[in-house]
Amino acid sequence: xxxxxxxxxxxxxxxxxxxxxxxxxxxxxxxxxxxxxxxxxxxxxxxxxxxxxxxxxxxxxxxxxxxxxxxxxxxxxxxxxxxxxxxxxxxxxxxxxxxxxxxxxxxxxxxxxxxxxxxxxxxxxxxxxxxxxxxxxxxxxxxxxxxxx
Amino acid sequence: xxxxxxxxxxxxxxxxxxxxxxxxxxxxxxxxxxxxxxxxxxxxxxxxxxxxxxxxxxxxxxxxxxxxxxxxxxxxxxxxxxxxxxxxxxxxxxxxxxxxxxxxxxxxxxxxxxxxxxxxxxxxxxxxxxxxxxxxxxxxxxxxxxxxxxxxxxxxxxxxxxxxxxxxxxxxxxxxxxxxxxxxxxxxxxxxxxxxxxxxxxxxxxxxxxxxxxxxxxxxxxxxxxxxxxxxxxxxxxxxxxxxxxxxxxxxxxxxxxxxxxxxxxxxxxxxxxxxxxxxxxxxxxxxxxxxxxxxxxxxxxxxxxxxxxxxxxxxxxxxxxxxxxxxxxxxxxxxxxxxxxxxxxxxxxxxxxxxxxxxxxxxxxxxxxxxxxxxxxxxxxxxxxxxxxxxxxxxxxxxxxxxxxxxxxxxxxxxxxxxxxxxxxxxxxxxxxxxxxxxxxxxxxxxxxxxxxxxxxxxxxxxxxxxxxxxxxxxxxxxxxxxxxxxxxxxxxxxxxxxxxxxxxx
Numbered sequence: 001x002x003x004x005x006x007x008x009x010x011x012x013x014x015x016x017x018x019x020x021x022x023x024x025x026x027x028x029x030x031x032x033x034x035x036x037x038x039x040x041x042x043x044x045x046x047x048x049x050x051x052x053x054x055x056x057x058x059x060x061x062x063x064x065x066x067x068x069x070x071x072x073x074x075x076x077x078x079x080x081x082x083x084x085x086x087x088x089x090x091x092x093x094x095x096x097x098x099x100x101x102x103x104x105x106x107x108x109x110x111x112x113x114x115x116x117x118x119x120x121x122x123x124x125x126x127x128x129x130x131x132x133x134x135x136x137x138x139x140x141x142x143x144x145x146x147x148x149x
Numbered sequence: 150x151x152x153x154x155x156x157x158x159x160x161x162x163x164x165x166x167x168x169x170x171x172x173x174x175x176x177x178x179x180x181x182x183x184x185x186x187x188x189x190x191x192x193x194x195x196x197x198x199x200x201x202x203x204x205x206x207x208x209x210x211x212x213x214x215x216x217x218x219x220x221x222x223x224x225x226x227x228x229x230x231x232x233x234x235x236x237x238x239x240x241x242x243x244x245x246x247x248x249x250x251x252x253x254x255x256x257x258x259x260x261x262x263x264x265x266x267x268x269x270x271x272x273x274x275x276x277x278x279x280x281x282x283x284x285x286x287x288x289x290x291x292x293x294x295x296x297x298x299x300x301x302x303x304x305x306x307x308x309x310x311x312x313x314x315x316x317x318x319x320x321x322x323x324x325x326x327x328x329x330x331x332x333x334x335x336x337x338x339x340x341x342x343x344x345x346x347x348x349x350x351x352x353x354x355x356x357x358x359x360x361x362x363x364x365x366x367x368x369x370x371x372x373x374x375x376x377x378x379x380x381x382x383x384x385x386x387x388x389x390x391x392x393x394x395x396x397x398x399x400x401x402x403x404x405x406x407x408x409x410x411x412x413x414x415x416x417x418x419x420x421x422x423x424x425x426x427x428x429x430x431x432x433x434x435x436x437x438x439x440x441x442x443x444x445x446x447x448x449x450x451x452x453x454x455x456x457x458x459x460x461x462x463x464x465x466x467x468x469x470x471x472x473x474x475x476x477x478x479x480x481x482x483x484x485x486x487x488x489x490x491x492x493x494x495x496x497x498x499x500x501x502x503x504x505x506x507x508x509x510x511x512x513x514x515x516x517x518x519x520x521x522x523x524x525x526x527x528x529x530x531x532x533x534x535x536x537x538x539x540x541x542x543x544x545x546x547x548x549x550x551x552x553x554x555x556x557x558x559x560x561x562x563x564x565x566x567x568x569x570x571x572x573x574x575x576x577x578x579x580x581x582x583x584x585x586x587x588x589x590x591x592x593x594x595x596x597x598x599x600x601x602x603x604x605x606x607x608x609x610x611x612x613x614x615x616x617x618x619x620x621x622x623x624x625x626x627x628x629x630x631x632x633x634x635x636x637x638x639x640x641x642x643x644x645x646x647x648x649x650x651x652x653x654x655x656x
Contacts, residue, residue: 078400125497
């Protein structure tokens with residue numbers, strides 16, 4: 001598995017105090033625990049999509065239908081702001097820029113105790129995520145943050 | 150038990166075409182770029198038709214057709230528009246079985262639900278808005294003796310509607326019926342998981358609508374949904390789906406200064422107070438059915454009662470009875486009329502549910518029944534089946550906080566009214582909720598305290614057209630169903646008229 005790089009930035013708790021997380025804009029600081037990773041299969045799809053669309057971003061969705069799925073867009077397609085947290089930047093071999101992985105701060109308050117791995121499965125995912133026309137869907141696999149893995 | 154023959158086989162009540170293009174301007178139009186994608190049935194995993202892969206060019210053509218049709222449709226008398234909706238409803242009623250089988254085959258839902266709920270509700274919805282638009286009146290305000298403000302309802306023009314895959318025909322109807330009643334033309338994009346059944350519906354009713362009033366563009370969100378949602382040529386975007394796409398649609402709409410309505414799901418609490426179990430009577434039986442409603446439509450419902458909160462006094466006995474009721478669920482071939490739980494709508498949905506069962510176990514949630522995929526064998530081996538599952542845990546677990554969209558309920562206890570309300574409202578969402586009690590005061594106070602757009606009180610999963618549906622908090626913006634939905638598809642035109650011949654005297 002490739003891992004998320006600890007990027008420049010400063011660690012700060014979330015405004016609502018429910019969870020401590022990466023700073024909204026700067027992302028995780030050096031020494032912060034890794035929060036998001038990517039499987040080799042998902043990394044291959046990220047490479048392919050980068051070739052087709054240029055630099056990418058992820059934003060973790062919630063709610064109905066395809067909620068709970070990570071949405072993959074061209075970098076900057078979804079405007080992120082102070083109500084989002086940058087969980088990490090996915091390092092993928094052959095992809096120049098690490099791919100930022102975002103989540104809304106309110107959702108992070110409920111997800112912060114889990115580590116996320118971006119995987120990919122055959123599927124017909126909805127939403128505007130870029131991989132759907134390839135016949136696959138990015139999927140989140142989770143484990144507890146404190147399990148040492 | 151009887152089973153409907155699969156579409157495409159001998160004795161089938163309906164058949165799909167082998168290919169569906171876009172429906173634009175009252176005719177099928179091939180995709181400009183020539184691409185198609187396969188549409189599998191989740192019943193077996195096998196493709197049964199192929200669908201046009203739409204792009205921005207196709208969206209533009211559909212918008213051209215809609216803009217051509219919109220002015221005349223908007224000027225058509227309400228009585229005539231209502232008559233069209235009533236004819237659509239009648240045609241659907243005349244073909245109820247075909248529509249139900251079409252939806253079941255495409256979506257994986259049990260045909261008995263489509264027969265008894267999805268399609269009859271859709272039929273009633275068209276009739277409801279046929280009635281609502283005829284009864285709608287503008288208003289006038291008498292400002293003073295010489296001045297009157299008249300308020301007219303005018304259609305928005307051309308609207309975009311993006312439909313989810315969990316109720317392909319009913320959710321399309323929720324959006325189409327009020328939009329058409331109000332005099333709008335529509336460009337509709339069905340979900341890429343369930344793009345075909347709406348075309349079968351259109352094949353039944355196409356002769357009833359003027360060309361261009363309803364246009365269907367198929368395709369993927371990134372390729373067809375985005376150009377539709379971001380088009381400056383649509384007056385409004387209506388979307389049902391999840392939060393990130395909802396944000397993106399709001400973002401696009403903000404670039405064009407257009408309104409949106411969003412229905413983004415929930416994590417609905419279903420609350421059972423102690424007094425439910427004071428008698429083993431019809432009401433107790435009904436409450437157990439209400440608990441088991443998490444499995445309706447395989448849990449693929451925005452308002453799935455996926456958190457059951459059970460008061461401590463009867464916690465164990467009620468939960469045991471709920472487990473027993475759940476284990477009586479008949480899971481099987483969706484076209485069997487006895488089947489209660491069918492297939493999840495797609496492979497990725499299926500995989501997502503399994504990933505939640507996994508994190509639920511890691512977090513310490515206990516599977517009281519189910520908890521795995523269902524191996525049904527035979528021709529269903531390649532389909533996407535999950536056992537109805539009851540997880541026991543606490544509200545901070547992710548299985549209590551995220552819409553799994555599978556036949557999975559997360560159960561926890563509560564001590565008293567305040568504890569129940571705290572847990573019920575400890576969620577990002579607020580679409581639905583259920584309250585079960587024999588005490589009218591408790592029911593009323595709970596219903597008013599829960600931050601959700603609909604609180605089913607001593608019932609669940611009823612969707613009458615004449616009741617408003619929509620979300621608090623992150624569950625969305627606006628309402629669907631009920632005549633107030635007309636407001637989301639109409640402008641208010643105010644004519645401020647002076648009947649005085651006298652000047653004001655300023656100039």
